[in-house]
Amino acid sequence: MSLMLPPESASAWSIVGVAHDLLAALRGEQGLLPRAESAVLVVVDGLGAIDLRAHAGHARALTAGMGKKDVATSVFPSTTAAALTSILTGVWPGAHGLVGYSVLDRAGDRLVNQLSGWNEAAIDPASWQVAPTVFETGRDEGRPVFAVGVAAYAGSGFSQATLRGADFVPAPSPAQRVALAYDLAHRHPGALVYCYLPEVDKAGHKHGVDSLAWVAALEDVDAALATRIPPGVGVLITSDHGMIDVPAHRQLVLDADDLQGIAHVGGEPRMLHLYLEPDADADAVLAGWRERLEGSADVGSRDEAITSGLFGPEVSSAAAGRIGDILVVARGNRALYDGTAADQRSRGMIGQHGALTAEERLVPLLRRGAFAL
The missing domain is CATH 3.40.720.10 (Alkaline Phosphatase, subunit A)
Structure with missing residues (x-):
């Protein structure tokens, strides 16, 4: 959707x-x-x-x-x-540019935590x-x-x-x-x-x-x-x-097969920014995510999100560059996690937000x- x-x-x-x-x-x-x-x-x-x-x-x-x-x-x-x-x-x-919990600094090809990662990312x-x-x-x-x-x-x-x-x-x-x-x-x-x-x-x-x-x-x-x-x-x-509280049985954990074509998983568990590999087929990846998560999350492209006004009436070029190529917004009381990430501490959070x-x-x-x- x-x-x-x-x-x-x-x-x-x-x-x-x-x-x-x-x-x-x-x-x-x-x-x-x-x-x-x-x-x-x-x-x-x-x-x-x-x-x-x-x-x-x-x-x-x-x-x-x-x-x-x-x-x-x-x-x-x-x-x-x-x-x-x-x-x-x-x-x-869309105007101030802080469009998520963690977003991609495309110049450095790295995710930046918008609350605590400023110094680390310079x-x-x-x-x-x-x-x-x-x-x-x-x-x-x-x-x-x-x-x-x-x-x-x-x-x-x-x-x-x-x-x-x-x-x-x-x-x-x-x-x-x-x-x-x-x-x-x-x-x-x-x-x-x-x-x-x-x-x-x-x-x-x-x-x-x-x-x-x-x-x-x-x-x-x-x-x-x-x-x-x-x-x-x-x-x-x-x-x-x-x-909203997310019980453990409502966690959707993504594995390496789920993340094919994805270079970075940003955002937060209830609102993912997905950044594509340079050679990924954007339409095919988007269609695959929509099919897999139908009923569990709304999935859309960056262009769809900007056009629909999700980030506000105007989106600067800097902000647009930080928005994921694909956005995944959890429905109900679900949350999505990158199961391949080294740090899994966020899966211990009960109360969550972002959607x-x-x-x-x-x-x-x-x-x-x-x-x-």
């Missing part, structure tokens, strides 16, 4: 517009958010709207007053590298991701701009690609990060403050969305976000993607403080 986006509500917000909405609110421009003296953007990594509502009893602060319209749609693929970059730049993956974040960040735009307007996060992420290549322009301020726990973000917004009128909370995502990957560990992480985040918001500060709470289900693409969009007025 060819690739296409599922139908979406015309009134649904997109995470791509969050950066522009926040800046408009700070400028006092008419838009989706009311004016605020300062703004805090909280991203709870991996928190889908469906899973949040299913566990509302463990997230009373987050779900208080949450209505059907308090959601937004993530991007494709529904993974951190692509989605978080879209939130922080205001452009689609990739320059400024030239690989050229879209201006919301922090650079805010700084150019003379605003104080801050990113509050985990200390270990401060100097990473991904942070350099997505947090350019912001003063990075670390704090160890969700409660400390939220309190610090609110304090910075209060002490610096006109500020834009970003607060990143990765704990829910980590618990989901390791233990699954319905695990006690995931619930405990959600409760910690919920308690942190119950903190009183200073007057005049608008808070927008969202996520980059949701998550097109509502659980992965629908995220909360909650207005608090001055934005709730």
